[in-house]
Amino acid sequence: MIKLVYNGKEKSYDDWIVPAKVLADLQVVDVSSVVAVELDGKVYDLMRKIPPGAYNLSLITADSEKGLEVMRHSCAHVMAEAIKQLFPGTKLGVGPTIENGFYYDVLPPTQIRDEHLPKIEEEMRRLVQKNSRFERIEKPRDEALDIAKKAGEDFKVEIINQIDPKDSLSFYKDGDFMDLCRGPHIPSTSWIKAFKLTxxxxxxxxxxxxxxxxxxxxxxxxxxxxxxxxxxxxLEKAKEIDHRKLGMKLDIFSSDLNIGPGLTLWHPNGAVIKYLIEKFWYDLHLNCDYQIVSTPHIATEDLFKISGHLENYKDFMYGGFETDNRTYRLKPMNCPFHITIYRSTNRSYKELPIRYAEMGTVYRYEKGGVMHGLMRVRGFTIDDAHVFVAPDQVEEEVNRIYDLTLNFLGRFGFKGLETQLSTRPKEFIGTIEEWNSAEKSLENVLKGRGVKYGVELGGGAFYGPKISVYIKDSLGRSWQCSTIQLDFNLPQRFKLQYADKTNTQSRPIIIHRALMGSVERFIGVLIEHYEGKFPYWLAPVQVKVLTVGKDAEEYAKEVQKILKDNSVRVKLDSSDDRIGGKIRVAIDEKVPVIAVLGVKESQERSANLRIRGSEKQTVVKLSELIQFLSSVNS
RNA sequence: GCCAGGGUAGCUCAAUGGCAGAGCACCGCUUUCGUAAAGCGGGGGUUGUGGGUUCAAUUCCCAUCCUUGGCUCCA
Incomplete structure (x- = not known):
């Protein structure tokens, strides 16, 4: 017995039935764009037999997100078929849809290169035109294994062996091509309307x-x-706002062969931005009862032996160098240094929480292929802090940190932050009780605030669970930004103590936390987030003064001085270009405010302003200029 | 690290087994101008680096460095 409900209409069948027939029976109007259906949320091909049961039926159309997904998956099949035609003997791996398209992993007998893509596309077009139907064929496990083995599809054999024996196995056949696949698929290949191999x-x-x-x-x-x-x-547009391109165009940063890969040179423009962000950060932290500390870039290996870095993190650490018979290392993290400050004297419970904050520059040896502009580098600054708390202070402190995080990120206008809670991994130190209580604390904080968050089971570090916040770049890639991490490990390794109320030595918990994560990455994301148009408070040049003709030069210099005296970052362009040319350049530089000064302004003692994003001219009296600028909020 | 692209002037890009080019930027001169590029002239290159093939290499081959995209989003 099969019962289906669609749009309030109900239909029952005693015998087997396929969705296509159901749609016809229900007289669904405009089935022409339906690629598949959903039965209680599970996607079915139009020609797949519906198992007995009662379902809510809904349609999946070709232009919907789910419809596209189905079609892309089918397109991957067609691509695999084309590849097998052109490269006989190719073994197939997996070919899923992904966020923005699809892929297929294959093992061809000879190398496939870029130049082959058009040929594969051509073959695909031929296959699409044949309009072969996608047919679902369910097979028992033994038979499926047999088919895969005979076809020489070693990877498919491996996949079948991995699948739960209880689950049924299915193949999909279109034309002469058959592939192990759980589906679903579009009815036939001609549903693929537009595609490109990338x-x-x-x-x-x-x-x-x-x-x-x-x-x-x-x-x-x-x-x-x-x-x-x-x-x-x-994609073209995304390229335009790529932080690497804008970074060069706006003269923000660069890297150089002789400096080394993954190491950043901050140009004056970039260094100002970095300074302003850091200044905002320092002020905020001092306000929130953090203590600023400052620690060296190198330390002896002895430190990293105690911390465990040499044991667990060696591959990422820059090689040691000898001085005075001792081996030194560049620091990959700041924690051992802050901890050493904690250890420099006896601690009392009255001092806790102790909050040490530092813009700590670290160096990590990242694999060659993973570096990416400012987003992934080898030398970077962590806006690091380590908070030493008594166990019963964890929850309140995490809450404070979360407040601080929102406060900080809010200044930059980020929306669409994603929060994730990572829990106890397989390998861990400490007791289950400690972990449970720590995870509970983090959870309580998130729940108490009504934060939507994902859970990454087993994703915590071996020394403690964590909360991570992700921000997205222009291409939709997520980058880890803020992180709040509990740590039971380092307090043990460094034998940290404080005297509690009864004068017993107790062990504190360390909370590692960073709001930006890496200042480099953060600025990289900011460049794309703002599309190079840094808001007035962060703009390297806030006001660009342009002169019209030589006679205005004296006045322009006077205006420049007034602005400078009022801490406005100002730049004067008194070159002998025409005013149109100077404006063009200033707009290219994405300066928030352009001040045009000619004889007229000089006589009136005014400034003719153009605010970024508008062609409107605003005349402001010189005496009111500073006041006016303080209201600029672009 | 591995796979596939790429590396020519500061930037964007052309060209070729036979003297390496354009636009922008830069410098000089002329122009002194009113809201998205004034005109003319000039300098700038060991074609990433090292080696090989060749009468001749920027081009072809090898190595190396850097760089771009990717390396479980699972049948």
């Missing part, structure tokens, strides 16, 4: 470096050509 890369089987490397071919598909075109236009 790139090739290597990808380890199951993402494990120890496994064989497969060739991953990426593609994107849409239900209309127009959407495909728009997709690429969007």
């Amino acid at each position: 790139k090739i890369s290597g990808a380890y089987w199951k993402g494990d470096e120890k496994n064989v490397m497969l060739t991953r071919i990426y593609g994107i598909a849409f239900d209309t050509e127009d959407k495909l075109k728009k997709h690429f236009e969007l």
Whole structure:
């Protein structure tokens, strides 16, 4: 017995039935764009037999997100088929849809390169035109294994062996091509309307470096050509605001062969931005009862032996160098240093929480291939702090830190932050009770605030659970930003103590936390977030003064001095360009305020202002200029 | 680290087994101008680096460095 409810209408069947027939029976109008259906949230092909039961039925249309997903998955199949045609003997890995398209991991007998993509596309177009139906074929496990083995699909064999024996196995067949797949798929290949293969890369089987490397071919598909075109236009736009491009254009930062990969040179413009952010950070922390500390960039290996870094983090640490018969290392983290300050004297419960904060510059040896502009570098500054608390202070302190985080990030106008709670991993130190109580504290804080958060089970560090906040860049990639991490490990390793009320020596818990994570990455995200148009308070040059003709130069200098005396970051352009040219340059530099000064302004003792984003001219009296600027909020 | 692209003037990009080019930027001169580029002239290159093939290499080959995208979003 099958019972289906759609749009208030109900339909029952005694025998087997497929969704396509149901839609016909229900006389659903405009089924022409329906690629699949959803039965109680589970996606079914139009021609898949519905198992007995009662379901709510809803439609999936080609232009919907789910419809696109189904179609892209089918497109991946067609691509795999095309590749097998052009590269006989190719073994197939997996071919899922991804956020922005699809890929298929394959192991071809000969290398597939960029130049082959158009040929594969051509073959795909041929297959799409054949309009082969996608047919679902369910097979018992033994038979499925047999099919995969005979086809020489070693990876599929591995996949089948991994699948829960209780689950049924299915293949999908379109034309002469059959592939192990759980589906669902579009009814037939001609539903693929617009697609393009975008790139090739290597990808380890199951993402494990120890496994064989497969060739991953990426593609994107849409239900209309127009959407495909728009997709690429969007990518173009994203390129325009890429922090690496803007970083160079706006003269913010660079790197250099002779300095080394992953090491950043902050140009004057970038260094001002960095300074302003750090200044805001310091002020905020001093206000919130943090104590600023400052520690060296290097330390002897002895320190990192105690901290465990040499044992657990060695691969990421820059090599040691000898001085006076002792080996020194660049610091990859600030914690051992702050802890050493804590240890410099006896501590009492009355002092706790102790909050040490530092803009601590660290160096980590990142693998060659993972570096990315400012987002992933080898030398960076953590806006680090370590808070030493008694166990019963954890929750309140985490709450304070969360407040501080929102307060800080709010200044930059970030929306769409994502929060994640990471819990006890398989390997951990400390007791289960400690962990449970620590996780509970973090959870209480998030719940108490009504924060939406994801849980990453087992994602915590071996020494404690954590809360992470992610921000998104222009391409939608998430970057870890704030992190609040509990630590039972280092207090043990360094034998930290404080005298409690009964004068017993107790062990504090350390909370590691950073609001930006890495200042470099944060500024990278900011550049893209603002599209290079830094708000007035952060702009390297806040006001650019342009002269019209030589006669205004004296007056312009006077205005410049007034602005400078009032701590406005001002730049004067008195070159002999025409005013149109100077404005063009200033706009390119994305300066928030342009002040045009000519003879007229000089006589009136005024300034003709252009605020970024508008062509409107605003005339302000010189005596009111500073007042006016303080209201600029762009 | 691994796979696939790329590296030509400060930037964006052209070209070719036979003298390496343009625009912008820079410098000089002319112009002194009113809201998104005034005109003319000039300097600037061991084509990432090292090696090989060749009469001849920026081009072809090898190595190396840097850089871009990617390296479980699982049938």
